[in-house]
Amino acid sequence: MSIDVLLQQIVNGLVVGSVYALVALGYTMVYGILQLINFAHGEVVMIGALTALVLAKWLLGAGVPPMIALLLAILIAMAVCAAVGVLVERIAYRPLRNAPRLAPLITAIGVSIFLQQIAILVFGRNYFSFPELISKTPIEIGHITINMNEIVILITSVALMAGLLWLVHNTKIGTAMRATAENQKVAGLMGIDINKIIAITFAIGSALGAIAGVMVASNYGQAHYYMGFMLGLKAFTAAVMGGIGNLWGAMVGGLILGLVENVGLIFVRGDYKDIFAFVVLVAVLIFRPQGLIGERVAERA
Amino acid sequence: MSALLDVKQLEVAYGGIKAIKKIDFHVDEGELVTLIGANGAGKSSTLRALSGLIKPVGGTVTYKGQDITGIPSHALVGLGIALCPEGRGVFARLNVHENLLMGAYARNDKAQILREVDEIYTMIPRLKERTAQLAGTLSGGEQQMLAIGRAMLAQPKLLMLDEPSMGLAPLMVEKIFEIINLIAKRGTTILLIEQNAQLALENAHRGYVLESGEITLAGDAKTLLADPRVKAAYLGG
Numbered sequence: 001m002s003i004d005v006l007l008q009q010i011v012n013g014l015v016v017g018s019v020y021a022l023v024a025l026g027y028t029m030v031y032g033i034l035q036l037i038n039f040a041h042g043e044v045v046m047i048g049a050l051t052a053l054v055l056a057k058w059l060l061g062a063g064v065p066p067m068i069a070l071l072l073a074i075l076i077a078m079a080v081c082a083a084v085g086v087l088v089e090r091i092a093y094r095p096l097r098n099a100p101r102l103a104p105l106i107t108a109i110g111v112s113i114f115l116q117q118i119a120i121l122v123f124g125r126n127y128f129s130f131p132e133l134i135s136k137t138p139i140e141i142g143h144i145t146i147n148m149n150e151i152v153i154l155i156t157s158v159a160l161m162a163g164l165l166w167l168v169h170n171t172k173i174g175t176a177m178r179a180t181a182e183n184q185k186v187a188g189l190m191g192i193d194i195n196k197i198i199a200i201t202f203a204i205g206s207a208l209g210a211i212a213g214v215m216v217a218s219n220y221g222q223a224h225y226y227m228g229f230m231l232g233l234k235a236f237t238a239a240v241m242g243g244i245g246n247l248w249g250a251m252v253g254g255l256i257l258g259l260v261e262n263v264g265l266i267f268v269r270g271d272y273k274d275i276f277a278f279v280v281l282v283a284v285l286i287f288r289p290q291g292l293i294g295e296r297v298a299e300r301a
Numbered sequence: 302m303s304a305l306l307d308v309k310q311l312e313v314a315y316g317g318i319k320a321i322k323k324i325d326f327h328v329d330e331g332e333l334v335t336l337i338g339a340n341g342a343g344k345s346s347t348l349r350a351l352s353g354l355i356k357p358v359g360g361t362v363t364y365k366g367q368d369i370t371g372i373p374s375h376a377l378v379g380l381g382i383a384l385c386p387e388g389r390g391v392f393a394r395l396n397v398h399e400n401l402l403m404g405a406y407a408r409n410d411k412a413q414i415l416r417e418v419d420e421i422y423t424m425i426p427r428l429k430e431r432t433a434q435l436a437g438t439l440s441g442g443e444q445q446m447l448a449i450g451r452a453m454l455a456q457p458k459l460l461m462l463d464e465p466s467m468g469l470a471p472l473m474v475e476k477i478f479e480i481i482n483l484i485a486k487r488g489t490t491i492l493l494i495e496q497n498a499q500l501a502l503e504n505a506h507r508g509y510v511l512e513s514g515e516i517t518l519a520g521d522a523k524t525l526l527a528d529p530r531v532k533a534a535y536l537g538g
């Protein structure tokens with residue numbers, strides 16, 4: 001194995017990993033505040049990708065310049081996904097907030113299937129090709145190849161993650177999110193409307209998911225109603241690996257998962273790529289169930 | 302003059318079991334009123350019902366002449382009611398400064414909030430030395446000071462305290478009561494829940510004795526302190 005191959009796979013891994021990280025943030029934010037694994041999050045990402053795709057094609061057809069079409073499509077997809085996330089919480093999860101934990105978990109799986117069916121109704125079962133809005137012409141840097149689309153994915157992801165960390169740690173709303181995650185009752189006593197904070201959490205996580213969806217679709221050049229399943233599962237793995245409930249954990253977990261998968265490709269055939277995510281998940285659950293950065297869950301009794 | 306807080310026929314139940322059985326009491330503006338009682342008497346249940354944490358099954362709570370029965374807790378803060386909950390309830394993973402700011406969540410006057418945070422630091426210097434420390438790493442007494450300071454940042458007209466002396470060493474209890482007295486002197490009306498009857502009655506204007514969910518004695522704090530029944534049950538003879 002040459003060092004160039006390794007470096008190339010690291011670059012590829014970082015690109016894919018940063019998308020996993022964005023999706024993982026959605027899982028971890030919701031878990032942090034509700035201790036709920038929102039299995040429907042992968043579907044929200046899929047809806048974001050398909051919405052943006054349809055819009056982008058339509059805008060391009062109407063003669064809108066590619067960059068503006070892309071930006072508009074992403075913004076609208078973010079709004080759509082935020083609305084879907086907020087509605088799902090309001091309709092499916094909120095009534096179960098004090099129910100045994102199995103109930104919302106099963107509901108989440110149900111919502112996931114429901115959203116897939118809605119996507120089939122709205123978009124159909126076809127594979128759509130995602131237009132090349134940002135150039136994918138290979139750029140050679142030394143012996144490594146990268147394209148502008150991948151560079152934009154990397155930079156955007158880093159910016160979004162930095163922005164989220166800033167929001168959560170330096171703003172009033174972010175502090176309220178952390179307070180609510182820690183103790184909803186006391187947060188209420190402070191005057192915090194916890195339902196509003198929870199809705200905002202879903203909205204932010206879903207909007208990030210929409211962007212991640214567009215990134216995946218543009219990276220692989222396609223989107224389909226089923227794309228949220230594997231992506232969601234992997235991002236969930238990343239969140240668990242990093243320590244679910246922990247923002248840094250989701251980011252680190254996503255990047256590591258992307259790296260493991262892509263570096264692993266040097267050793268095995270491409271069809272086995274998806275195995276890595278789950279080998280990693282099982283290993284983490286056995287040896288470090290609280291995740292790489294996570295705290296022990298017992299602490300939040 | 303009508304009372305600032307008027308509680309009538311309040312009933313609280315968990316499942317079918319009544320924890321509070323039709324109690325009446327009131328707190329006038331500027332007063333420091335204490336509600337004393339043994340473990341399980343229903344003190345915290347009363348406060349939970351007043352602060353919107355649980356819905357009472359009967360009775361009314363009137364504040365400034367307005368019926369506030371069953372209003373959710375986050376909506377009460379804006380009306381001027383703050384609760385310092387049992388067990389302090391500081392946000393362990395937020396630092397001292399962030400905890401204080403959360404107390405002012407319902408407000409938007411940022412400059413004034415920061416001035417009041419400084420006032421809290423002046424009043425409680427121990428907090429100032431620890432602004433960036435995570436609240437979970439504070440001592441029990443410091444956490445109680447933080448919880449009180451945080452509640453004050455809501456600019457409450459009525460401050461309700463649930464057993465601020467719980468689990469603290471005598472010296473720390475003294476400090477906490479100094480702070481409570483200072484707050485009372487500055488004009489905040491206080492409803493104080495205590496198991497430490499001696500201390501509570503020494504500091505309060507009036508008191509109520511709660512036993513198994515019912516108010517059995519009420520009156521002037523000095524009178525209650527001297528009452529043989531109170532002495533026998535709560536003051537060690």
Ligand SMILES: Nc1ncnc2c1ncn2[C@@H]1O[C@H](COP(=O)(O)OP(=O)(O)OP(=O)(O)O)[C@@H](O)[C@H]1O
Pocket residue numbers: 315316320338339340341342343344345346347387496
């Ligand atoms: N969540 C609950 N579910 C069921 N019963 C409860 C609950 N909370 C309190 N109780 C019961 O209600 C009664 C009054 O409890 P409460 O906490 O109000 O007492 P307290 O006077 O505050 O006691 P302490 O001094 O120990 O804090 C007790 O018998 C208690 O067991």
Ligand SMILES: [Mg+2]
Pocket residue numbers: 344345346387463464
């Ligand atoms: Mg109590």
